[in-house]
Amino acid sequence: MSPEPVDQLRARSDAAPVEERSPQPRVSRRGLLGAAAGAGVVGIGIGAGAVELADRNAENTAAQPAPASTSYPFYGEHQAGIVTPAQDRLHFAAFDLTTESRDELIGLLQDWTAAAARMTQGQGAGPLGPTSGSYDAPPDDTGEAIGLPPSRLTLTFGFGPTLFRKDGKDRFGLADRQPDSLRRLPHFPQDNLDAAKSDGDLCIQACADDPQVAVHAIRNLARIAFGRAAVRWSQLGFGRTSSTSTAQVTPRNLFGFKDGTANLKAEEPALVDQHVWVGAGDPRGAWLAGGSYLVARRINMTIEIWDRQPLGEQETVIGRTKAEGAPLSGGTEFSPLNFTLAGSDGEPLIATDSHVAMVHPDNNGGVQMLRRGYNFVDGSTGLGRLDAGLFFIAYVCDPVTHFTPIQTKIGRADRLSEYIQHTGSALFAVPPGVKQGEYVGQALFA
Amino acid sequence: MSPEPVDQLRARSDAAPVEERSPQPRVSRRGLLGAAAGAGVVGIGIGAGAVELADRNAENTAAQPAPASTSYPFYGEHQAGIVTPAQDRLHFAAFDLTTESRDELIGLLQDWTAAAARMTQGQGAGPLGPTSGSYDAPPDDTGEAIGLPPSRLTLTFGFGPTLFRKDGKDRFGLADRQPDSLRRLPHFPQDNLDAAKSDGDLCIQACADDPQVAVHAIRNLARIAFGRAAVRWSQLGFGRTSSTSTAQVTPRNLFGFKDGTANLKAEEPALVDQHVWVGAGDPRGAWLAGGSYLVARRINMTIEIWDRQPLGEQETVIGRTKAEGAPLSGGTEFSPLNFTLAGSDGEPLIATDSHVAMVHPDNNGGVQMLRRGYNFVDGSTGLGRLDAGLFFIAYVCDPVTHFTPIQTKIGRADRLSEYIQHTGSALFAVPPGVKQGEYVGQALFA
Numbered sequence: 001m002s003p004e005p006v007d008q009l010r011a012r013s014d015a016a017p018v019e020e021r022s023p024q025p026r027v028s029r030r031g032l033l034g035a036a037a038g039a040g041v042v043g044i045g046i047g048a049g050a051v052e053l054a055d056r057n058a059e060n061t062a063a064q065p066a067p068a069s070t071s072y073p074f075y076g077e078h079q080a081g082i083v084t085p086a087q088d089r090l091h092f093a094a095f096d097l098t099t100e101s102r103d104e105l106i107g108l109l110q111d112w113t114a115a116a117a118r119m120t121q122g123q124g125a126g127p128l129g130p131t132s133g134s135y136d137a138p139p140d141d142t143g144e145a146i147g148l149p150p151s152r153l154t155l156t157f158g159f160g161p162t163l164f165r166k167d168g169k170d171r172f173g174l175a176d177r178q179p180d181s182l183r184r185l186p187h188f189p190q191d192n193l194d195a196a197k198s199d200g201d202l203c204i205q206a207c208a209d210d211p212q213v214a215v216h217a218i219r220n221l222a223r224i225a226f227g228r229a230a231v232r233w234s235q236l237g238f239g240r241t242s243s244t245s246t247a248q249v250t251p252r253n254l255f256g257f258k259d260g261t262a263n264l265k266a267e268e269p270a271l272v273d274q275h276v277w278v279g280a281g282d283p284r285g286a287w288l289a290g291g292s293y294l295v296a297r298r299i300n301m302t303i304e305i306w307d308r309q310p311l312g313e314q315e316t317v318i319g320r321t322k323a324e325g326a327p328l329s330g331g332t333e334f335s336p337l338n339f340t341l342a343g344s345d346g347e348p349l350i351a352t353d354s355h356v357a358m359v360h361p362d363n364n365g366g367v368q369m370l371r372r373g374y375n376f377v378d379g380s381t382g383l384g385r386l387d388a389g390l391f392f393i394a395y396v397c398d399p400v401t402h403f404t405p406i407q408t409k410i411g412r413a414d415r416l417s418e419y420i421q422h423t424g425s426a427l428f429a430v431p432p433g434v435k436q437g438e439y440v441g442q443a444l445f446a
Numbered sequence: 447m448s449p450e451p452v453d454q455l456r457a458r459s460d461a462a463p464v465e466e467r468s469p470q471p472r473v474s475r476r477g478l479l480g481a482a483a484g485a486g487v488v489g490i491g492i493g494a495g496a497v498e499l500a501d502r503n504a505e506n507t508a509a510q511p512a513p514a515s516t517s518y519p520f521y522g523e524h525q526a527g528i529v530t531p532a533q534d535r536l537h538f539a540a541f542d543l544t545t546e547s548r549d550e551l552i553g554l555l556q557d558w559t560a561a562a563a564r565m566t567q568g569q570g571a572g573p574l575g576p577t578s579g580s581y582d583a584p585p586d587d588t589g590e591a592i593g594l595p596p597s598r599l600t601l602t603f604g605f606g607p608t609l610f611r612k613d614g615k616d617r618f619g620l621a622d623r624q625p626d627s628l629r630r631l632p633h634f635p636q637d638n639l640d641a642a643k644s645d646g647d648l649c650i651q652a653c654a655d656d657p658q659v660a661v662h663a664i665r666n667l668a669r670i671a672f673g674r675a676a677v678r679w680s681q682l683g684f685g686r687t688s689s690t691s692t693a694q695v696t697p698r699n700l701f702g703f704k705d706g707t708a709n710l711k712a713e714e715p716a717l718v719d720q721h722v723w724v725g726a727g728d729p730r731g732a733w734l735a736g737g738s739y740l741v742a743r744r745i746n747m748t749i750e751i752w753d754r755q756p757l758g759e760q761e762t763v764i765g766r767t768k769a770e771g772a773p774l775s776g777g778t779e780f781s782p783l784n785f786t787l788a789g790s791d792g793e794p795l796i797a798t799d800s801h802v803a804m805v806h807p808d809n810n811g812g813v814q815m816l817r818r819g820y821n822f823v824d825g826s827t828g829l830g831r832l833d834a835g836l837f838f839i840a841y842v843c844d845p846v847t848h849f850t851p852i853q854t855k856i857g858r859a860d861r862l863s864e865y866i867q868h869t870g871s872a873l874f875a876v877p878p879g880v881k882q883g884e885y886v887g888q889a890l891f892a
Binding site for chain 2: 323
């Protein structure tokens with residue numbers, strides 16, 4: 001018997017859980033090795049231990065997940081699922097409250113907190129589990145994740161503008177705590193939004209490497225919410241489209257291009273502090289300090305039209321090469337972009353209306369987002385086209401400065417707009433992390 | 447540096463492709479170890495080599511895929527994707543032809559064959575690839591799978607009844623080759639079918655351990671079909687719901703129960719011959735000998751209602767325990783079912799209208815199916831419920847004997863019918879395997 005598979009087996013069953021040594025999730029040495037094996041990255045240094053790995057077949061291991069036994073702490077300074085290295089699968093759900101009782105809302109958040117703390121550690125949603133307890137009562141877990149490891153599950157909770165005021169009504173006595181920046185996003189140029197895939201009082205982002213684990217989490221949280229909140233819309237995603245850690249290779253979106261090369265990374269804490277976490281400036285939003293804003297946009301891609309474009313047109317639209325992801329101004333994937341370097345025709349090599357020129361921080365006053373989106377395919381449309389695209393998620397310290405201006409600009413002028421259509425939109429305030437014994441968003445109700 | 451992760455890395459990058467040594471896909475010794483590590487099965491014997499593995503944490507490794515570098519041969523006596531150990535993810539697409547030219551149909555099948563043979567081996571859809579060839583022409587691959595390994599991709603092609611005759615019209619001169627059993631499935635009791643999720647002239651089942659690989663395959667085959675066929679409907683699935691090999695643990699469906707315990711397994715070739723492969727009896731369907739019939743049923747589960755049932759009711763409906771999957775007549779998961787053993791009340795311990803009693807071969811004249819379904823969640827309905835369930839796929843030698851009678855019976859009397867609704871339905875004839883130099887279904891056009 002060759003030794004590798006046996007070691008593989010052992011590594012899988014005894015891999016230590018990830019250690020939490022700082023406000024931001026850190027990977028343990030073993031976890032780092034696992035992530036590096038998954039990402040095929042050469043030469044990594046994070047946290048305490050710097051490890052050198054060589055893998056000549058780097059990209060070919062990109063689909064290998066970290067050990068499925070890896071879990072992230074639920075409690076901490078910030079909610080997990082933001083700077084956490086992006087997992088491979090998503091189930092995102094927006095909820096509307098069906099109660100108008102502040103106490104029931106608080107009770108729901110308490111129940112969700114308890115269940116989330118359990119499920120992220122690979123346990124059932126409730127203490128009795130799917131197959132024990134009273135034979136005559138519904139189980140407190142639905143059972144489809146029995147035996148499945150934590151799979152790096154994170155659950156991230158957010159509060160929509162309508163939680164604070166809906167149809168002019170302050171249902172929960174929260175209107176005077178609504179942060180100035182937590183307003184429904186404006187209608188952007190070329191938006192074609194479906195109300196049934198937009199907005200919501202509450203949201204939960206479930207990310208895991210196993211879709212059954214993410215689906216199980218949302219399904220149980222929806223079950224727990226019965227009588228208090230109901231799912232407004234939900235979205236599955238696969239194939240994360242952004243790295244959030246330097247230990248991850250840059251994945252590809254359904255245009256076939258690398259996506260998120262220049263994304264903010266967990267290993268840039270000063271930039272994360274500046275661009276992702278909400279400061280203490282807004283007195284109405286003091287409860288949100290240390291939290292973030294989650295912008296969700298369902299972006300359909302006109303796949304069939306894109307696929308008929310020559311490679312040259314595709315690369316001009318994006319501003320990077322398809323193979324390498326290198327800027328059209330030259331170099332390799334992570335080379336700086338040169339927006340002024342001109343070709344023989346005197347025009348910039350990176351077109352000024354290319355996607356990368358439109359969204360790059362250098363052309364947006366230095367503003368950066370932490371993107372955390374996922375590819376999606378939701379079957380097909382009645383026209384025989386794939387209902388597919390990118391479920392865009394970005395975490396920013398303030399959508400008014402960090403999202404609205406850029407989206408307004410690219411909706412008007414980005415060449416990529418010809419190939420996409422925004423069909424869903426939502427904004428949520430994501431409270432800071434939860435302390436042991438407290439519940440998510442507790443400061444809002446203090 | 448601990449040795450395990452490095453060995454893991456090596457095992458991932460150099461695992462040998464699976465060997466084809468017989469009409470049915472066989473796993474190599476290394477492949478077997480990989481599959482066993484994934485499935486956590488104790489004591490396995492397949493083909494030439496019998497290997498003993500012990501893993502006390504068996505179920506906890508269930509989500510670990512086989513090495514991503516594993517590929518299956520495209521050419522062979524039978525199409526791959528039938529007795530192939532079920533992969534973790536599905537993208538299924540049904541197509542309608544937009545041409546009425548027999549030559550164009552043949553050309554499409556030739557083009558699909560060439561692309562499928564490439565993609566299942568981890569190559570691009572076309573010889574030039576996503577990033578080379580003429581700069582002014584559309585790439586012959588869309589690029590989102592660049593760097594992703596084969597991920598056990600299989601592509602299985604099928605022909606619907608309408609390929610032979612549609613609205614009374616014989617578009618392709620095939621009407622006299624339509625097998626007697628290839629007729630639209632009847633309307634079953636309690637069917638609530640959506641025409642937009644049913645039927646189709648052609649189908650492709652793409653299964654892989656990485657959803658991006660399955661989606662990439664369908665997307666490129668749809669691209670190649672442009673002008674000749676268009677997607678009629680498509681369905682993504684995750685979390686296979688049936689084992690098709692004894693080397694796999696029994697997965698769980700979204701009712702939280704193990705599904706497919708008594709499924710036909712690849713390691714039972716005599717039963718597979720008897721129940722899955724089409725024989726040579728039907729002169730009109732001689733081209734189908736060695737093929738199979740694919741029954742697809744989109745089965746919505748009323749998740750929220752199920753979740754409010756006591757454990758006792760859930761187990762009575764299924765006829766097995768939730769934890770272990772053991773028959774209610776006693777024993778463990780793989781114990782024989784005793785449909786006559788009565789409890790103290792004189793009633794059978796396994797209710798006669800329980801799902802397992804309804805579908806068990808002992809109660810259906812010995813008829814068996816090779817099930818190969820997947821869990822799905824397609825967002826939520828307008829009522830705030832998950833649009834979720836089981837995308838049922840079964841391969842049978844004849845739907846008239848092996849599907850219609852059972853479905854008629856369970857639609858009428860199965861207690862499980864209270865919690866499910868069939869929303870899509872399709873039947874396809876799946877031609878036998880393809881020889882090098884030929885194209886899928888070639889005998890039909892001979």
